[in-house]
Amino acid sequence: MAETTNLKTLPLHALHEAAKARFGGFAGWNMPITYPLGVMKEHLHTRAHAGLFDISHMKLIVVSGKDAVELLSKTCPLDPAVLGMRQSKYTFFLNEEGGILDDLIVTRLGEDRFMVVANAGNADADIAHLQEAASGHDVKVEPLDRVFLALQGPEAEAVITAAGLPGADLAFMTGFEPKPGWFMSRSGYTGEDGFEIGLPVEEAEVLVEKLLADERVEWIGLAARDSLRLEAGLCLHGQDITPETDPVSAGLTWAITKAVREKAAFTGASAVLAAIAKGPAAKRVGLKPEGRQPVRAGAELFDAEGRQVGTVTSGGFGPSAGFPVAMGYVEAGLATPGTRLFAEVRGNKVPVDVAALPFTPHRYRKG
Missing domain, CATH: 3.30.1360.120 (Probable tRNA modification gtpase trme; domain 1)
Incomplete structure (x- = not known):
């Protein structure tokens, strides 16, 4: 324990x-x-x-006031003005290098009122980040108990x-x-x-x-x-995404709309746009170990020649899938499903295949 x-x-x-x-x-x-x-x-x-x-343990933060849209547009790769009432959007706080400080869900509750749901380990830093960006603006940042x-x-x-x-x-x-x-x-x-x-x-x-x-x-x-x-192939901040990970490598650029990219008004925009243009050196992928032994976070990944080509960021047994499941980053050229790699587990090389995500289908209510 x-x-x-x-x-x-x-x-x-x-x-x-x-x-x-x-x-x-x-x-x-x-x-x-x-x-x-x-x-x-x-x-x-x-x-x-x-x-x-x-x-x-997670934190609810209300952002409200005349400049709420401006604040969220600056701190996230998001256009809050186009969100419909009640609409939620997955987004991030990024640093100037395009690294993911936290991933969030923002929901529009009113014309100038939004709910931000932040991760537990980043809550204090997220609140400080918003409050610093709000300085001099007509906007209130209110963490809720x-x-x-x-x-x-x-x-x-x-x-x-x-x-x-x-x-x-x-x-x-x-x-x-x-x-x-x-x-x-x-x-x-x-x-x-x-x-x-x-x-x-x-x-x-x-x-x-x-x-x-x-x-x-x-x-x-x-x-x-x-x-x-x-x-479900969902990222855990601090493992699968970190301040050293950009949304391009993480496969999360779907969360940044074309209009937001074109406006490029968010913190880290130049770094993210450069990464999109260049393409990622490494990509987040699903990983399916051979056999029944899970491969855990931190295990290094190697190609058939013994060259290290990636790292596992999350791993365990998938009870619904019926086999061990993992995620990690591999060199972009090896990110095709079916590619055979090897994870080092306690001195042994365990065969691991790159797999499509998610391992079990999402069953969200769409309409």
């Missing part, structure tokens, strides 16, 4: 203790890693039914409907404020349909108990969240 001294505690920690969670440290927080169901069953339950995740929950899986919509919650009419990557202090979006980090709900701490326990009373719902820990997102 990871060391939990000096870690921040989730507002609903007592509920997780009562559910007999096993805890560990992640991004400065004492997080439920698994529950008695176990990682494999938690993962498969989410794919088949509905899993409930406490993601209160909320319980943040994710309900993920094919039965998620039926569960929220049975619980009397709004949101069943949302399409994937849309969000709104159903009542004061609440934020709800149809989104997630598993490849499944689902919802993320931010709400005041004092209202959260009642909601959790209502959701868990539904036999289709189980608590799901951080370990299964990781295997679910890895099967």
Whole structure:
């Protein structure tokens, strides 16, 4: 178990203790890693039914005011002005070199009001980044103290409907404020349909108990969240994307529209545009190890001649896929699915094939 001294505690920690969670440290927080169901069953339950995740370590930040669009246009490769009401968009904060400081989801809640969802380990830096950029502008950057929950899986919509919650009419990557202090979006980090709900701490326990009373719902820990997102080919900041990784190498330029590229008003624009023009030296790819042994983050990748050609950034077993899954970066010329490489695992060379992502199909609600 990871060391939990000096870690921040989730507002609903007592509920997780009562559910007999096993805890560990992640991004400065004492997080439920698994529950008695176990990682494999938690993962498969989410794919088949509905899993409930406490993601209160992540941060909700409201950006509002006359200059909100200008602020987000400058700090992200994004044009907030063209987002429709309730529309969400995946984007990033970049440094001047085009490196990814964090990946985010921005949702338009009003003419000059946006919700930014930031990753736990980067939350303080993200808030400071926004506040510094907001200096001298008519814009407010407001971090919220909320319980943040994710309900993920094919039965998620039926569960929220049975619980009397709004949101069943949302399409994937849309969000709104159903009542004061609440934020709800149809989104997630598993490849499944689902919802993320931010709400005041004092209202959260009642909601959790209502959701868990539904036999289709189980608590799901951080370990299964990781295997679910890895099967879905979704990046984890700090592993698959970092301040040293640009969106071109990461295969994320789809998040930067042609109009945003042409305007080039965002921080890091010149570096990103140069990288697009030049093409990446390395590309993020899926990796499928031969056999049943997972290949973990940090393993080096070699070609048939023994030359190092890449590195694994995330790896584990894919319970739904039925085999080990991984992601990493390889030289661009070797990024074609089917290319045979070798990962060094405890002194042994394990055959690994470059694979198309995702390993399991996304099942988002499109309409």
